[in-house]
Amino acid sequence: MTNRLKYLLSACFTIILTGAAAQTSQILYYMNLPQNHLMNPALRPSNSAYVGLPVISGIYAGLNNNFINYSDLFHKRPSSDSVYSFLDSEEATDAFLEKLNKKNSISPQVTLPLLGIGFKGNNGFYFFLDINERFEANFVLPGDIIELALKGNDSFVGDEIDLSSFRMDVRYYREFGFTISKEITNKLRVGIRPKLLTGIFSTRFENRSLGIDVNEDYSHTINADFTANFSGPFNVYTDNDGNLDSLIFDDDYFTSFNAFASIENRGLGLDLGATYKLLNDKVMVSASLTDLGYVRWNRDVTNLTTKGQFVFDGLDMSDIPGGDEDFADAGDELLDSLKNAFELTQTYNPYTTWLPPGLTLGGSYSLNKNISFGVLSYSRFIGKQVRESLTLSANLNLSNSLSLSFGYSLQNHRADNFGAGLAFRAGIFQFYFISDRIPVSWDKLKLDESSTVVVPANWNTFNLRLGMNLTFGNKVSKKDDKPMIQNEQTF
């Protein structure tokens, strides 16, 4: 058993460390908050009704990158108090590069609630209505391109600079969700959350192929096959030959009400979830599949597609000595060839972006009615990438007035993620603050004699969810509303 557990844990670590960062608040899952139904529609708070006010009921902001930390950029010399950067020496640069991944991602996420309503129905029903503004982005920077910038292309001779993992997906959409959860039996609860999505703007970079072969004779073969899709405030300008001239972000786009109110970019989504109690309700297992859905982008769409190959085996000087061309002409010719090889085709076809589905698998054990321990696996599927995280948590729910959760997560290539969540209620006002990663060690940055800044020593994951709910019906009815685990305040 112990060995099997070791293997299991090793496998989990391997998945996590080779994968990418997870998102959303893992800590939230086992807290007694209305917002946890967003992770599993079968989850519900202990109070019988809640109202989420615009913005203040719960801001979620997250930023994950899996490759760079402050401590990766600056180091202290062991023998002195002087500081050096990763550009200080070749060794420092090499050390910096060693920490890079094949795929280096930055994923900001912001969710702003516009409205949240939840209430308990008869016959074991619970209903939620949510309207959320969701901004999600995912940038993936291939490790090769960073190595190319810092070390040059010498090490790639005879090899390929692989840029196929480059991604740039940004979307901003509005989510109208209606959640129904139902006690099927005393042990089983299911939930479903159909969602209507309206897109506001998006970009999606479909990278089918992108790379540079550095040949033995130092010639370069560039292969590219991608489509960049834009919907929203992006103006594409072309020159007289129809080639892309510039892409300008239109600042005025959002000054019109229509930019936010339009429903031309429509989509559907679905969250499914279930919980099941075992072992005399001491153990609860749960599972959810969230963000199954898509947005069809129809409004102000531009698609820029190119597919081609270009071989650069030198600047052709054939026509320069005779005076037919000068260096500028040869350069222009090279650029023209490059342009022609990767001629951008501009179309205006609607495109679809799929939401990155999340699979949550959880299990918890209730020590008593207030304390429980949980394990939670969350997998997010972003294209071909799988971002995995595993969270162990200890949860305390006192009645429905205080909810406290401590978590330890393996995520984002790190094993030092400690998180915590706190929610407490004062009357109908419920305040909460959750972060999956609370820096446990800090560095002081002494900028000069009088100013000092304290920054996390390792903080490549940032997420924060905080807000205030209006809760009603906080008196727990032990008879009618038994929690799925012994921690009644939580579930």
Next chain:
Amino acid sequence: MTCRLKIYILLLLAVSFTGCIKDTYDMSKLSDEMHLSPTFAIAGIKGEVSFSDLVKSGDTVIFDQDNFVRVVFKQDSVINIQLSDLYDLDNMVSFSKSYELGVLSIGSIQGSLNLTLNQITQSMSTALRNQIRALDDGKTHLFPPFPQVNLGERSLSAFQNFDNAVFKSGYLDVTVTNNLTTPLSGVNINLLNSADRSAIGSVAIPTVQPGQTQTSSLDLTDKKLTNTVIAAIVLTGSSGTSTPVTISLNNSSISVTARGRDLKIKSGKILIPTQQIASLDNIDTISFDPGFGIELDEVKITTGSLSYTINAGTLLSASINLKLPKVIRNNSAVTHTINTGSGTQYKGKIDFKGTLIDLGSDITQPYNRIPLEYSISVGSNGLLVNYNSTDKIDIDMTLEKPEFDYVKGFFGQESESIEPDTLDLDIDDILNRITGTFLISSPSIRLKYSNSFAIPIKIDFQAMGKRGTETVNLGLDPIAIASPQYPVRDVSSSIVIDKNNSDLPELISLPPGKLIFSGSANMNPGGNNGQRDNYVFGNSRFLGSAEVEIPLEFRMNNLQFSDTIDNFLKVDDENSPIKPENFKTLELNLTANNGFPLGVAVKMSLYDSGSNRVLRTINASALLGAAKVDTNTGKVIESKETTTNLKLTKEFFDDIRNADQIIILFALNTSNDGSVDVKIYSDYSIKFKSSLLFRPEIIFN
């Protein structure tokens, strides 16, 4: 219990969130050492360049049909000699003559008086007068004799159209008519000019019978005569009659008449009838002066005129008739009449258009002369004018800027020298840096000319190239310039200077730093054979264009050029992010497939002039290898591929900072080490491809 637990939990959270300070980074001590040293491997430049890409064919560079390349420098109108540059034929005629009018003839003049017997008797004694008066009774009586009677001075009537004159010759005939009825034994008459009572002369009239006249002439040579003459008359007496005659005091008289004849005057104020000046011989000569040693035989004038100016030094009007018997137009001699009127100056022109002038009709000087026939008539136009025999008429004639059809003759033995001159090419400094041998095999200089001077000319052109103490003479023999043979008016030909008639290849291949020119051009080098068969035409000119042709056929044997220049690699800009010394390495790989029969080697040395030391040298000894040629034709038969790897190390870049100069050495060799001539064809090409591996150290400040 619950509240206490909550407090504990909050405290725990606070402690947890606070965490611990792991380290302190004093950013003020952040190392300035921030740099990057990426290594980049990139393809550099590539291409295929043919000679025709490098140099376009045109007027200067010519590709033959077989693509052989010749360089031709053409310069039109390097020589442009016009007729006026050699000869001044514009004012070669200058004729100026003064003609004195001399003695002129005038018509006869006449004056007279009449004395009645009554007037005569008043000069007699009273007795005699009374006696004769008594006989005037209508009856016949014997006329009584009477002695000498002095009638005193009596004025003759004035001469018409005459005021005064001094005569060169002529006579004044004094005639006495006796209309008395008694004979007069003689009459003595003394003539005086009434104005100044100067004597004219005296005549003695012999016996005059009644009704008869007697005349006596007075020579007027050198005599002055005015228009009013006084006659002092003395009757020598009368023998009376032997038969009775009627004696009438009032109806009988004597008359005296003075009449001039054959009058030629020297001066005076008279009316001069129109007359031709007889004192002139009416023949003259117009001389041409075309220049020293030039003998003109014949001139055909297209357009032009003989301009004349008449200055009349007389009050008489004149009519001048000119005839140029050897100036022929339409088979007739040119004639011209000039009527001066009464003015003092008169100008005009004699049209010479289309005339043929024979300048050789004078056997004593059968060139540069044409005869002139003329006559001058003068007159006073019926008016009294003052005249003097020294009065003159001046005639000036010029032949200004005529346009010739041709001029035939002998144009002398002019010798124009090409003054020795030195053309300093100012390349001594360059030549001092060149060693090795270099030979351009077949250069040539072609002087194309068009000559319309039908004059034999020979040019002796010498040139010497000088490089240091070494000299090469052109060694060109004198060259005769082709000239047209009349009636051919123009001939085109050329002079070629090449290896067949000179040492031009050796001179050019020296190569010279200075070119020293000298020479001469001689006209009619055979002298004057008396034929006077040189021709120049109105549009005669000598036009010459030069053409220097250098066929690209040459050989070079280790031709080296070295130069020392300032260290251009050194970057003085301290703020420049990339300096040569910041390169850790730079490696250049160059692969060239050379289709030219010319190899190139380059050596570059960093040099510190302070320590007189070469710090570092890069040697691309086989940058380009010469292609293989057919030794018989000099044409490339196989290209040569070379690969050069130049590796510039950190040490080299460090030395850039210490070097203030760079010594560059180029070495050129044609195929077979310059032992055979190679030819350049326009389709020769060179393919090249380069790649760079470089590792800069980019320092961020």
